[in-house]
Amino acid sequence: MPRITTIAFDADDTLWQNERYFRLTEQRFAALLAPYTDAPDLVERLIESTKRNLRFYGFGMKGFALSMVETALEVTEHRVPGTVIAEILAAGRELLTYPIETLPYVDQALAGLERDYRLILITKGDIFDQERKLAASGLADYFAAIEIVADKTAATYERLFARHTEGAEHTVMVGNSLRSDILPALEAGAFGVYVPHDLTWSYEHAEEPPASPRYARIEHLGLLEATLAAFTHAP
Structure with missing residues (x-):
């Protein structure tokens, strides 16, 4: 791989x-x-x-x-x-006033991964709101690049991976939406790690992709580093 x-x-x-x-x-x-x-x-x-x-x-x-x-x-x-x-x-x-509560293992995962990988953020939505949430989260410094996009499609990922990475084949996309984070990133040629959230909006639901050495599902971000190692050693 x-x-x-x-x-x-x-x-x-x-x-x-x-x-x-x-x-x-x-x-x-x-x-x-x-x-x-x-x-x-x-x-x-x-x-x-x-x-x-x-x-x-x-x-x-x-x-x-x-x-x-x-x-x-x-x-x-x-x-x-x-x-x-x-x-x-x-x-x-x-909705602009609620506190920003990071999910379990987020800080530990980002702190551990930034030593060995380039980290980027790709999110969609209102620019003002997303910038506010990122600033309030205290996580911005982990990311070498931040992209706020109108939607996430394979073409979006192809463009962003070309801009910020060594190529899709060297990139892993991590997210809670199969529809927006995982399937189009896989289509663009990247790896995908699905981290389910129990309240994911119904619009973002989709069928999981067939078994693939480029796809994994984990229960929380504390398991991400081990998953990356498994990708690296996959046949």
Whole structure:
């Protein structure tokens, strides 16, 4: 197998908690609309609206907040009061105030890996929000390069690996999303290490790839270094 020189990391729900705060906001949204609708699938309709609007607003809290407003208007047939819309927008803004909580083993893993590998961060979403979270996490100094992108596709990875690494064949992408972090990175020619998170957004779900010497699944980042060694010694 080629020599591995670069480890690329996803950010949200790979390095720090993120989805849990969107779930809390979904609950707040449902509570605000409870007096105005009895729709049993309210949260599901919000999720579908958010997915539908990705091509307009992209990933992140701004698009989510606008999708909450859109869904509130739809399910109440525009009867929802302006005061409730204001509270929904405030709930969206609160996503910018939650503390950044790094996941288990993150600091230890990054500190150990930076001695032997070039570390880069590849995350998607709103630039302002992602920069805020990275600064609050205290992890920025570990990374030789930081890329905030609109979406993650094989073409995205090909471009970024060409810019920041010795090539995809020398690079491992680590993340909690099979759809965004793992499958397109494998398609681009890199290795992929899937680290599941119990609250990963349904949009990011996908089938795991077939058994491959370039793919691994681990339960937490404390197991990453041993996995890299296994990649290096694979036939």
